[in-house]
Amino acid sequence: xxxxxxxxxxxxxxxxxxxxxxxxxxxxxxxxxxxxxxxxxxxxxxxxxxxxxxxxxxxxxxxxxxxxxxxxxxxxxxxxxxxxxxxxxxxxxxxxxxxxxxxxxxxxxxxxxxxxxxxxxxxxxxxxxxxxxxxxxxxxxxxxxxxxxxxxxxxxxxxxxxxxxxxxxxxxxxxxxxxxxxxxxxxxxxxxxxxxxxxxxxxxxxxxxxxxxxxxxxxxxxxxxxxxxxxxxxxxxxxxxxxxxxxxxxxxxxxxxxxxxxxxxxxxxxxxxxxxxxxxxxxxxxxxxxxxxxxxxxxxxxxxxxxxxxxxxxxxxxxxxxxxxxxxxxxx
Numbered sequence: 001x002x003x004x005x006x007x008x009x010x011x012x013x014x015x016x017x018x019x020x021x022x023x024x025x026x027x028x029x030x031x032x033x034x035x036x037x038x039x040x041x042x043x044x045x046x047x048x049x050x051x052x053x054x055x056x057x058x059x060x061x062x063x064x065x066x067x068x069x070x071x072x073x074x075x076x077x078x079x080x081x082x083x084x085x086x087x088x089x090x091x092x093x094x095x096x097x098x099x100x101x102x103x104x105x106x107x108x109x110x111x112x113x114x115x116x117x118x119x120x121x122x123x124x125x126x127x128x129x130x131x132x133x134x135x136x137x138x139x140x141x142x143x144x145x146x147x148x149x150x151x152x153x154x155x156x157x158x159x160x161x162x163x164x165x166x167x168x169x170x171x172x173x174x175x176x177x178x179x180x181x182x183x184x185x186x187x188x189x190x191x192x193x194x195x196x197x198x199x200x201x202x203x204x205x206x207x208x209x210x211x212x213x214x215x216x217x218x219x220x221x222x223x224x225x226x227x228x229x230x231x232x233x234x235x236x237x238x239x240x241x242x243x244x245x246x247x248x249x250x251x252x253x254x255x256x257x258x259x260x261x262x263x264x265x266x267x268x269x270x271x272x273x274x275x276x277x278x279x280x281x282x283x284x285x286x287x288x289x290x291x292x293x294x295x296x297x298x299x300x301x302x303x304x305x306x307x308x309x310x311x312x313x314x315x316x317x318x319x320x321x322x323x324x325x326x327x328x329x330x331x332x
Contacts, residue, residue: 021168027187032094033171037184040087046179049079079179086180089173093122098151100191102320104198104285105161110153111190113169121147124175127154130168130185161281161324164192195324196278200286204271229253238313265291265309267319268301281323288319302326 025037042050053075060068098112115125125144144150156166172183229242232252242253267287272280284300291298292311299309300319307319 018168021185022187025184025186027189029189030094030096031186031188033090033092033184033186035091037186038087038090038182039184040083040180040182043174043178043181045177046079046181049075049179053079078177082177082179085176086173086182088120089122089125089175090171090182090184092118092120093125093171094118095169095171095186095188097188097190098153100193101164102193102195103158104195105158106197108155108157109192111156111166111192113152113154113188114149115144115152116149117147122173124173126172127152128170128172129154129156129166130170158194161194161196162328163325164190164194166190193321193324195320196281196285198286198289199279199282200290201283203265203267203287203290229255265296265298266301267291267298269303270301281326285320285323288316288323292316 025031031037053072056068056072056075059065060072094116096114096116098114101109101111103109113127115122127144144152154169158164166188168185168187170183170185172181174181229245230253232241232254240255242255245251245253267284269280269284272283275283284302288298288300290296295311297309297311298319300307300322302322305322307315307322
């Protein structure tokens with residue numbers, strides 16, 4: 001199948017082929033395999049098996065041998081039965097997209113799927129990503145046995161920022177005798193967001209319309225006296241959670257300190273003048289991660305969007321999503 005995709009790409013037919021697949025097997029969050037979405041052809045062993053049948057038939061005709069005739073017909077029926085069982089090994093299988101997964105462009109993530117069997121078990125299924133570029137490593141194939149419901153996580157190298165778009169998932173089997181290759185290509189609408197590739201550099205101060213002056217502003221969180229505990233609120237830093245109290249079953253609490261006031265720093269698009277659009281997004285992504293790591297408070301300024309200074313997991317998530325979805329997301 002990889003050779004077929006390579007030849008299609010060589011003659012510029014990949015887009016037409018993918019469009020035909022989209023019409024035949026539309027992208028969805030859940031796909032149940034049936035006749036329309038399953039393909040089957042003889043494998044190399046199957047072609048050799050067919051050649052053997054032809055030679056045996058010629059021998060039987062030449063020598064008028066009833067036993068050889070019987071052997072040919074029996075092997076032929078065995079080949080037909082193998083084709084039916086190979087098809088049934090995929091038919092009825094349901095593939096569902098898993099939970100949302102987020103990651104950074106250029107990094108690997110494990111994309112979760114759920115395979116479920118309604119009426120029968122499905123044996124020796126091999127899962128892989130459809131790819132034409134042989135230099136692009138999309139992780140190893142995964143072989144599974146589906147009994148009722150099976151969780152599978154496929155490694156995938158993220159290529160573009162924006163909403164996660166996984167390539168076609170190929171599910172293939174040679175069960176039961178290896179005489180046929182039976183497969184399908186499904187496109188699952190997997191939820192998730194791909195953040196820009198992070199480039200970590202020293203902060204550049206935001207001064208009006210933008211300046212290239214580098215600074216190491218003192219924005220570290222205060223180390224004042226501990227004054228008590230309060231109930232956890234969404235967005236509180238994980239570093240301030242009272243883990244010992246949580247372990248004792250006293251609930252999720254956040255430590256409070258006297259004068260826990262954070263200075264503010266703007267991570268400004270305009271402060272990266274002279275860099276390309278994607279380079280600016282990568283630098284801003286690196287600054288967001290660096291600011292969170294150093295307990296700094298920060299705001300984000302993008303063309304047409306301003307996020308007020310804050311800190312914590314929810315604020316980091318909001319900023320990273322804004323960077324990932326800038327202008328809808330584009331290629332690296």
